[in-house]
Amino acid sequence: MFEYKALSDQELISLLRTGDKYAFTEIYNRHKNLLQNHLYKKLGDQELVKDVLQDLFVKLWANKSQMPLTDNLPGYLFSAARNRVFNHLSHKQVESKFISSIQVFFSEDNYITDLKIREREFAQIIRQEIEALPPKMRAVFVLSREEQLSHEEIAKQLNISSQTVSKQISNALKILRVKLGLLFYFL
Structure with a gap:
């Protein structure tokens, strides 16, 4: 070497x-x-x-x-x-x-503006999904969440049992979770 x-x-x-x-x-x-x-x-x-x-x-x-x-x-x-x-x-x-x-x-508030736009778009999507619920389920859900009525008040107003109100709200939430959960996943 x-x-x-x-x-x-x-x-x-x-x-x-x-x-x-x-x-x-x-x-x-x-x-x-x-x-x-x-x-x-x-x-x-x-x-x-x-x-x-x-x-x-x-x-x-x-x-x-x-x-x-x-x-x-x-x-x-x-x-x-x-x-x-x-x-x-x-x-x-x-x-x-x-x-x-x-x-x-x-720093130019673009971020906040973007968040507000996304928030409005998401609220619109939620509204569309609520509108897509079956009519009776939608009525129960709207009275519960938007009118903030109790289960008993909804039952009296719609002439159904309190148990039916509870079941309709539970089903509506399941449907919305699935649909909106997929939306969150894709976003």
């Missing part, structure tokens, strides 16, 4: 292109510190520097067979690192714009 430290960058690239992991390790050890210092000056965050470096070298290994035979390996690595910094900054800028737009949305 020969000494990898004695090899030139071009020789290491040639070996790397064939899948030589020791050549990869030597390239990493040889250029890691300079890249790390350069990235830290640009990013100012050691954890982010580690992430960018790891990404750079993972991609280098993954694409080893397409690695260009360059006379300037440090320049190639610095360019790759610079591109990753640009990508990171671009991503941060998009992320920042998105967060700002959400903050504007919430």
Whole structure:
């Protein structure tokens, strides 16, 4: 086995292109510190520097067979690192714009307006589902929930038993739960 430290960058690239992991390790050890210092000056965050470096070298290994035979390996690595910094900054800028737009949305009462619209739409859907109930069941349910009459009062008014009133309200609630539950699920 020969000494990898004695090899030139071009020789290491040639070996790397064939899948030589020791050549990869030597390239990493040889250029890691300079890249790390350069990235830290640009990013100012050691954890982010580690992430960018790891990404750079993972991609280098993954694409080893397409690695260009360059006379300037440090320049190639610095360019790759610079591109990753640009990508990171671009991503941060998009992320920042998105967060700002959400903050504007919430601060401009759009959120409350949206909630009010949804509330009205949902109330209308509930009204439609109540209207779709069988006529006697609907009458009992409306007197119970909207007129807020007791079961006995509804029974007297409709000339039915209190037990029938209770059963009709129970059935109406079951039907509405199923229909409105599906609606909630799909929303």
